[in-house]
Amino acid sequence: MIKLVFLGTSASIPTRERNLPSIFIMFKGERILFDCGEGTQRQLMDKGLKFMKINRIFITHWHADHFAGIMGLIQTMSLEGRKTPLYVYGPRKTSEFLEQLLTIGYFTRSFNIEIIEMNDGFVIEGDGYKVTSFEVTHRIPSLGYVLEENQRIRADMKKAEKLGLKTSPLIGKLKDGKTITFKGKKIAPEDIIEYLPGRKIAYTGDTKYDPNVIKYAKDADILIHDSTFASNKDHIDEIGHSTAKDAATIAKKANVKHLVLTHISRRYQKGKDNTDPKILLDEAKKVFKNTTLAHDFLEYEVK
16 A cells, blocks of 8 residues: 655645645555655654654745655654664755754754655665655756656466466476476466566656656656646746646646645635635646645545
């Protein structure tokens, strides 16, 4: 199971309805954060998520709305007696900025923090998955991330049954890529073994329209894309963010299965004339139908 929980979906400034950016990911025994905006640990507690099990945090860029929650989270982990290392990833200058944060105030840390700076195409291997970083276009050095499950291997049991192998331990050897001999007949892995692509999640962080997202998000199960404004916003390129239409266009060109809009400007709040966040969803759906507008505590399971 790969499960996502959106802990914060606002842009720059929190609102009564939306906290600042953070996405919690559960994959097998791992707990991962993409970004850690102010208030993230409270959101984790509110949802009953086990923040002590988080072992990797991927920061997209060093604007405060995407990282300001990390110092408090680290201090709480230490107060709770954490001993295992925490891995923090980000673009260039991540080491410099995080080390500065960790020297603020009187505080003794009980565990090690490993800092890894990433760039375009940098790959981190996990247990059954990998995370690849890719550069996006924002006002400062910024990354997006792709979490991709390893290729899955399974036996076609109907074919196995026809060959008399339905319950045979020899299927394991076929999965390992070995040719076997069964009842005097050679059976190759391709006779019954299927190789299936792993599930794939792409997250842009903050970016204006960038073809590099298309390259890295290609055929993703879910693309989580900056959708700060509707298309009537002036000077969107100078601001370094995307419109909902931009996000939908990227999703269509990348042939993703599902688009989730996030990083929503505070101007889009329910009950406000002409600025209901639904206008972002409506704009995106005109280009890419399978679109969801994220909200805090939205849960999404990648099937």
